[in-house]
Each structure stands twice: as C-alpha cells, then as structure tokens.
Amino acid sequence: MLYKNYTDLVNKLVWIIPKKSKRDNMRNILNDIVNTAYKVEYIINSNNSINNKDYIIINQCDGFAGQLGKYIFGEFIKDNYNKNVKYDISWYSISGLDIEKKEKRKFDLLNCFEDIKIEIATDEEIEIYKRLFYYDSGDFYELCKNKKRLYCHFHPYIGSFDKSYVMKKLDMHKNLYHKLKGNNLNLYNEIINHPASVAVHIRRGDIKAHGGFGAFKNNDSIYKDYIFKAIYLMIEKLKPIKPKFFFFSNDMNWVKNNIFKYLNKEVDYIYCDNDNKDAVYFDAYLMSCAKNMIFTIGAFSQTAYMFNKNKNIIVISPDNINSL
Template sequence: MIIIKLIGGLGNQMFQYSLGRCLSEKLNCDLKLDINSYSNQCGLTPRNYELGVFKIKECFADVEEINHLKNKKRSFFQKLFGIKKIYYFSENSFSFDNEVLNLTENAYLEGYWQSEKYFKRIEKILKTEFVLKNEMPKSNKEFLEQIKCTNSVSLHVRRGDYISDPIINEVHGVCGLGYYRKAVNYIAEKVDNPHFFVFSDDKEWVKNNLLTKFPTIFVNCNHNDSGHLDMMLISNCKHHICANSSFSWWGAWLGKNDNKIVIAPQKWFNNCNRETKDLIPNSWIKL
C-alpha cells in the first residue's frame, strides 16, 4: 500500500496524487490518500480536498493505516543484516529525487513532488483520470466553444493569496506585467491570429491592467471554489502562458494540443535558493 499525504490547493494535490498513482501502478498495490491536513488549518488561505471532482482512483487512508506506516520502525534483524526498508519517505528538497521511485515496499509519502519526472511514465493514465466526473455547466461550455474554434492561448494570472498573505507573498511573489508582455509577444511571433483567454483569481485587476492588441477574452464564469472548471478550460486551449502557480502548470500539462507552446516564468519563487530545474518540462519556454 502507498499512502500519500495531500497538502495545499488543487495543483499541489494533483502533483502528490500523481506520484502516488505512479508508485501504485509500478508496485501493483493500492493507493490511499491522507487528507487529514484539511481538518485542522490556520492562516489566511484555508484549503480543501479538491480531487473528488476528477475520475481518479479515490480511496482514503484511515488513522490506523497512516500510523502503521508513519511509525513503523526497522526491526533488529533488518538492522543487523542491513535491510533498508523504507516506510516513511519525506521530500528533502525541491529537486527531483529518483530514490522515491525505487521504493519496493509499503510506504507513507509526504512532500510536494513538483516535477513530471515523478509520473511521466503514466502520463496517459493521468490524462484519463484528471477529467471531470460531471458535465461542464452551460456557462463554461460557451467559453469552451470559443476556445476550440480559435488559436486559443490561455493566460493565467495568479494574485489572490500571493498578494494578501505576507508569508506566501514572500515565498512566491507575483509575475509582473513585463513577463506577460514578453510572453504575449513571443506567442504572437509563433502563432497566427492568437486569441488570448485570461484566467485569474483577480478579475478586476487583469481587466484594468492586462491590455494587448490581440483578441482577448476574460473568462469570468467561475469562482474560486470552482477552479477545476477553469483548469479544464485552460487544458483545452492550444497554447499556454503560465503564472508561477501549480494550477496553471497543470492546466498547461494537461493541454491536448501535441504542438502546444507553453511559456513559464524563469523565476518561480522569490527565494532564488530553491532549485526549480526539475519543475518546468524541457519542452516549455522559460521567460
């Protein structure tokens, strides 16, 4: 059995699930989700379990199963003969750690695991599971039709808690208008007649500040509690401009266009000490 601890918002949960799903597929064992972190929260940005909207393999770990793996110790004989069975595996850094993919036993995993290298081998499986259980609302379908019939480019602006929460702001910061201008210009050089579809948790700000000379549609049919619908709309766009956000990362990664152009910010964190070379797929453009 693999138990993966879920923390953070939708994008983070998708990274965590994807690693657990990859290991469960490799080891031919059950995957269970630990969602206890959502019971006791503090801070300005409370989160909820959000993966239930997708057609994933959803099974929750109980307290007994969690404690069994988190607290399990190596026996005297395992230590004597040098048998290194790992039952609790915690992410040590932001860089890809191949060791976790070499697990051969039941394990409890805790971390963010933000690299496609953890689950690239099951890409096709994930793209069949990260689809909506329920039909899109009519308001979303109207935008979807426009997305499908144009050279659509998703443009995601993350503000919200990146602005309002001082701790989160110190870690992440926000992508400036200069980044978005460069990204729009890059797309315009590569794509004929691009149509930009803007997604943001600060709709008024983007309307007042994000101006282009190209057709631009501000997607306003969803609220913060239905972000998964925005993500699905993003995934249907032909090309993508990401914010420094796991949310737009997943929207772009799930993109259905085999020839998609994906632009991501070179600076993902305010703290330059965090190594992000494994976060952005090699085929994406960093600006």
C-alpha cells in the same frame, strides 16, 4: 494504547514546566517514550496478525495541482513497485488553507475525476504510520523500492511525470465536458473554435509562495512586464493569425487593474470570471483546451498543460521567454 493520539496530552503535561528549554526537552523525552511504546506494540500486533497488509500512505495536503501530483506518484508506485497505496486526506478537515492562510483548499481530486478510485487511510492507520514510518525528505522512489511501509509527506511535481502517463491515468475531458454549462460552456466553445486561442494563467499566490516571487524578485513590476512581454511575443509567434487570449486567475480584479487597462487596443481577450472559485479544476480543463498557453509560476499551469492535446502548441513561461 495503540492508535491513541498522545500529542495533546504530552503538550498539556509539559506546560507545567515554566522554562521553555526544559519544557522542550521534556516534550522530546515524552515523545520518545510514546513512540517507543508505539513501535513495540506495533511489532507485537503486526507479527501476531494473519491479515496484516503492508502499504504506503501519501499525505494529501495541497491544492488541486498538488493533489494530482501525489495521485500520479501513487499510481507510479503501484505500477512500478507493486505496492498498496493509501491517502491521508485529514488535512482538508483540520486546516486546508493555502500557504498564505487565505484560501480554503478542497480535496477536489474525486470531484474532478469521478471514474477513479483511491483508498483513504483511516485515522488509526495515519496515526501509527506517522509515528513509525514518517518521511519528509530523501529519494522517495528509492524508499518505496526498499521499504515495506512508508508515510510520505512531500510534494511531487506533476510536470516531472511523463505527459502520456498522466493522460493514460486521468481523462479530464471525459470527466468534465458533460458538466460544462453557462459561462464555462461558452468559453469552451470559443477556445476550441478559435484558430489561435491562448490560455493565460495568472496566479498571484503561487508567485509569492515560490521563493519570494521566484523569477520576479518580489517585484510586481517585473511580473507585469513578463505578462505583457509574453502576450506580445505570442502575437508575433502566431502571425498572420490574430490570437485571442483567455485569462484565468484567482485574483481577476488584480488582472483587470494591472493588465487589461494597459493592453494595446488590438489585443483580443476575454476572461473567465469567478464561476469556478469552488471548482478550480474547470479552469484547468478550459486552459487545457487552448491551442497555446502562457504560464505563470506554480504547478497549476503545468497541470493544464499535461492535459493539453494540441500537437503544435506554443508555451511561454518564465523559464523559456528569453530563449524563444
């Protein structure tokens, strides 16, 4: 019985019950029975195995920034709690859609960082750990400290880790510089050679996904006002050097129609076209090379910042724009 997925079977069985409340009650009862059987068999097999190893499974089910956050969390757990860590990447083949169900996510961690190795959990390991050791809330560091086995379903923010620790574990320049070509290579050269390059990240989906436009109160006008204010504030901050703005977005048409059309003529800018729609980590890398940055809401901007090596960088974000 162990490692068999009975979820579909339970759902099929309960559909013969016409009333929803009774159907839901029966589903819960059957799931409890199945889970109890899983636990009993797992305990028997676990105690009877001489090769049994304890480990933590981390559920990878995010875009590139989320993948990095979970990888760094896994490394932190290995370094500080001496735990074995595996990753569940099954979501990318089952669903893999963003929160708006529009963009297909790819597991890009290993495509970007070819020099790292991770252990991928098997279907059997995922099934049993989900049944027995599933956690989606609580203090995960405390859980990892006190529990031998865990299935962690949560979203650690990469910005919560020390920047030097992230850069010690991952080297974006080493992995991506030699792959630059065409428009990406031209942008890279412009960014690093300009004395006041500014990466501007505009990601519409992140704004909508974080508290209904989060700081922008579900209002496009407020969001656009923030972008314009950030650009002109950056110009003031960098005087007498005239900055050049490098725009990155998953919706460049929106940026063209709502931002570029209304910028003052003296604003010098260029934008990254759709070359990287299937390899978004190139956007993060190019942004990380800029001498200054303007953030949007979401972890992608923060991800690029974590790899930025410029010492005197000016960062403008929705959190600090009114205090600069």
